[in-house]
Amino acid sequence: MAIYNKINERKAPSNTKGPTVWIRENLFSTPLNVALTILGIMVLFWVIPPFVKWAYINANFAGTTREDCTSGGACWVFIRMKIDMFMYGFYPSELRWRINTVYGLFFVLMAAFKYLKSPLLKVALAHVYFIVGFLLVHGGFFGIEMVPTDKWGGLMLTIMVAAVGIVCAFPIGVLLALGRASHLPIIKSISVTYIEFIRGVPLITILFMSSIILPLFFPEGVTFDKLLRALIGIAMFEAAYIAENIRGGLQSIPKGQFEAADAIGLSYWQKMFLVILPQALKVAIPNLLSVAISLFQDTTLVLIIGLFDLLAMVRLSAADSYWLGYETEGYVFVTFIFWFFCYSMSTFSQKLEKRFNTNLR
Amino acid sequence: MKDRKEIIEIKNLNKWYGDFHVLKDVNLTINKGEIIVVCGPSGSGKSTLIRCINYLEQFQEGSIIVDGIELVNDVKKIKAIREEVAMVFQHFNLFPHLTILDNLTLAPIWVKKTPRKEAEATAMKYLERVGIANQAHKYPNQLSGGQQQRVAIARSLCKNPKIMLFDEPTSALDPEMVAEVLDVMIELAREDKTMVCVTHEMGFAKKVADRIIFMDAGQIVEENTPEEFFQNPESDRLKLFLEQILSH
Ligand SMILES: Nc1ncnc2c1ncn2[C@@H]1O[C@H](COP(=O)(O)OP(=O)(O)O)[C@@H](O)[C@H]1O
C-alpha cells in the first residue's frame, strides 16, 4: 500500500505574470500582432496631439465675445455663452430652477433606491418622481406659472424624451412580450403583428405618422401637443424593441421554473410577475440598456418634427450670424455630452449585470 | 393501520403526445396515508403519470379524482387541487432570484394570503425540520444539491399538502448527498401524508413503501407489496428490470 504525504500550496512561478509578461503576450506575441501594435500607436500619435493642441493648448476659454477668440484654437467662449440654450432651450431663465430641482431630485431618488429593499416601493417611487418632475417642469397649477412645451428644449428635452419614452414603453413592452409568449392565439397574433409591424418601420416614419396622421383621428379644433405626439410615437416604437428583448429573456428561463410556480399554486400573473419576469429581466438587462442608449441617441430625430433637442439647439446656435463658423466646437461639445450619458449608462448596465450575476445559475 | 379512504383515484387514464401513446389505460387507486413508489425504465411514462395528478400535464381520456375533486380544465379546480398536492422535482426548481426563506413563503403569502410574519415562522419550522434553518437567508445556488433538494421539500411542505409527489428527487444528486434527502423523505413517510415517489432507490422502497408500482411502455405492469415485489416478481419485464438495477 502506498501512503502519500500532504503537499503544501506554493506560489505560481513568477515568469507567468506581471506587466512585462502581459505586454509580451498581448501586444507582441506574433508578427501580425507586433505590426498592429505599432500601427495603433502611430494612429494615436497622428490623431491625439493635434486634437489636444486645438481643444486645449491653443483654445480660448476666457471672454464673452467673438473677438476674444484670437489664438486659432477652439473657441469655447461660444459654448460658454450659449450653454443655457443648450441646456434648457427657450425655457424662461427665471424658471430654470424648476428643471434643476428635478435634476437634484434624481439624486435623491437614487439615494432612496440604495436604502429601499422592496422593488415594488422602488417602482412606485420612480413613478412619483416622474409625475412630480413633469408637473414641476410643466407648471400651470397651484399658481406655478405654466411653461408650454414649445419652450422646452436642449439637453433637458433630450433627457426628458428619452426617459419618458423608456418609462412609458417598458410596461407596454412587458405586456407585448407576455402576449407573444402566450398560448392564447388571438393575444399572441396581436402581439406578433404589432411587434413585427413596428420593427419594420424606421423611427422617423413613426414620428411623422404620430405628428401628422394622429391628429387626423381627432375632431378638428382639438390640438394635440407636439411633444406629447412625439412621446406617444417614441413609446410605441420602443415598446416593440423592449418586448423583443424581454422575450429573449423569457425564453432563457428553464421550463422547470414555470412548472414549480404552477405546482405551488401561483396564478398566471403571479407566476409571471413573481417568478418568471424578475429572472427574465435580469437576463435582458444588457440588451434593455442598449435599447435605452440607442433611444437616447435617437431623440435627435425629434428635430424633424420641430422640437429642439440638444443637437437641434446647437445647430440653431451655430447658425447664429454672430457666431458663424464655430459649429465644430458645438458638435464636439454635443459629442462629448452624448458620449458621457451613453458611457454612464453602459457602465451602469455592467454594474447591474455583475450584481445580478450572483443569483443566476 | 391506515384508514382505507381513497385519496387519489385514476381510472382508465390515456394520454398521447401527438401520436405517441404515452399512458395506456392506467388504473390506480391510492389511499390516504399510503406511500407508493413508482419505478420502471426511463421513458416508461412515470413522470408523465405523476404530473397528471397535479395537472402539469393534461390528458385526453379517463379521469383523475384527487381528494374528491375531479380534475378538469377549470382554473378553480386546478387551483384547489394544487393546494392539496405538492411536488418535488428532479432538478429542485428553486427560484434562483429569491432567498431560501422567500422561496418558502412565496406561495403561502400570495396564494393563501398568510401574513408574512406567520408565513416566515412556518417556513423556519420546516427549514428546521429538514436541517437547514441556518441557511434561510442565502440564495439557492449557494447551497449544495442535497441542501437545495431539502429546501425544495420544505417549500412543498409549507402549504401543508395532503399529497406529496416526488419525481426522482435524488437522481440529480452527487452520491454523497442522496442519503440526506432520503432521510428527510423517510421521516415524512412516517407521518400521515400520502406520498407518490418516482425513484430507483430500492432501499428506500423496501423501508417505507406500502406498494411498489412497476411501469413499462406507458402501462402499469405490476404492483405489489415491497416483499412480494422483490422476492416474487411475476412478469419477465420486471425480472429483467430488477436484475439490471440490483446487479451491482
Ligand atoms: N412534452 C413532451 N412531448 C413529447 N414527448 C414527450 C414529452 N414529455 C415526455 N415525452 C415522452 O414521453 C415518454 C415518457 O416520458 P416520461 O414520463 O418523462 O418518462 P419517465 O419519467 O418514465 O422516464 C418518453 O418517451 C418521452 O420521450
Ligand SMILES: [Mg+2]
Ligand atoms: Mg422522469
